[in-house]
Amino acid sequence: MVDIKEIKHIRAAPFTLMSSSIHAILAFIAAILIVLFFGSIAAFIPGASSFAAFITVLGLAIIILYPLTAFFWNILLAFVTALLYNLITPKVGGIKLGMEGDEVKSIPVVSVALILACVVAVLTFIMGLYMGLGGSSILSLISGSIPIVGSVIANATNTTNATVPTGGVFGAISGMWALFWIILVPIMTFIFSFIGYALFAIFYNIVIPKIGGMKLVFAEAANGFELTNIPVVPAALSLSVVLAILGAIYGFISGIMTGDIVVAIIWLVTYAIMYFIMYFIIVAIGAIIYNFLQPKIGGIKLVLE
Incomplete structure (x- = not known):
């Protein structure tokens, strides 16, 4: 159950x-x-x-x-x-996990997509503050410097009746730059992250009954549970298969955008194989390292209900 x-x-x-x-x-x-x-x-x-x-x-x-x-x-x-x-x-x-013993049998779609998309969006917003305000400040500085530089050049060359540039374009770009990074990028990140995590959970729930899910071994710890072991093969196999499906979809869409169905099919197969091999190796190595380090530095501790 x-x-x-x-x-x-x-x-x-x-x-x-x-x-x-x-x-x-x-x-x-x-x-x-x-x-x-x-x-x-x-x-x-x-x-x-x-x-x-x-x-x-x-x-x-x-x-x-x-x-x-x-x-x-x-x-x-x-x-x-x-x-x-x-x-x-x-x-x-x-995040909610459908556990049957140590095996993650299902991942409720909305819960995992919503919380992870929110976290990613906030991280993007923090980055956007630096990019937006920093870039906007530089553009505003350029906007304010252009009239001064123009006046200096005009005076130095004794130019009369010359139109001195105002730098208004950079001033407008400054506002749009800040708006883009601080508001638009986090919103787009939330939308695409939600879709990506939702698709991951959907395909996980479809694939896992056929190949078996990843296993997470928990032990009771103070006020919660400690992740003591991640069986390597189940984690690597389940996650790499799901990510290979997502990679195949990405490859197919990218190929379709070229207007050639043959290219789309080739990219579908190529991305599926590439994603499966790459993520199988990465997840397997990550699980091995986790299991090696856990007795030495302690595992991840969670409060589960």
């Missing part, structure tokens, strides 16, 4: 630590692959040996800085995400 569990609260500190650690390890693996890739290319370039010292230093920098950057950036992102989730959930409801 399926038991609907709602994630009422995410403990910010454990979530932040685990998320940042996983991203740092994934970034470290990616950095090694990047260095090996470019090192292999350099090996086939004549005269590349003269840049061996530079390539070595660059490789070390990537291997060290990329994981560190991923770790510290995700500390901020994960903490803010958990904080926003906890603030918004009492108003719109949290």
Whole structure:
């Protein structure tokens, strides 16, 4: 029997630590692959040996800085995400999972799409404040500087009866720029995020009865539950299949936009295969890392009802 569990609260500190650690390890693996890739290319370039010292230093920098950057950036992102989730959930409801034992048998569509779209929209709004106000300030500065520069040039060249530019165009663009980033982008992000998460939940509910759902092993912790283990294959298989379907849809739509049905079919198959392989590997590695780190730093802690 399926038991609907709602994630009422995410403990910010454990979530932040685990998320940042996983991203740092994934970034470290990616950095090694990047260095090996470019090192292999350099090996086939004549005269590349003269840049061996530079390539070595660059490789070390990537291997060290990329994981560190991923770790510290995700500390901020994960903490803010958990904080926003906890603030918004009492108003719109949290993520609901249809659990049968340890297996996630279903994902109620509206609940997951609404809360995640709200969180993403608020994060986008915060980013939009920086982009909108920062860009608007620069454009306003340009708008105010143009008449001054024009007057200086006119005086320096003894130009008479010349029309001095006002910079009004940049002033108008300044307002539209702020409006776009602060209002329009968050609204569009909410709409597209809601659709994307809803489609994910819909296809998850369709596919899972056929291949089995991901499994989440919880243990009771203080005032909640701790995610102690994520079985690797069920998580990787279920999520990669669903994302492969979404990738196939994206590929087909992109192909249709070219006006060639053959291209659409080729892209459908290509994106489906690419998404399945890519996300199977990513989810599997992420689950392995989680299971490795959980006994050492503790797992994600949730309040479930």
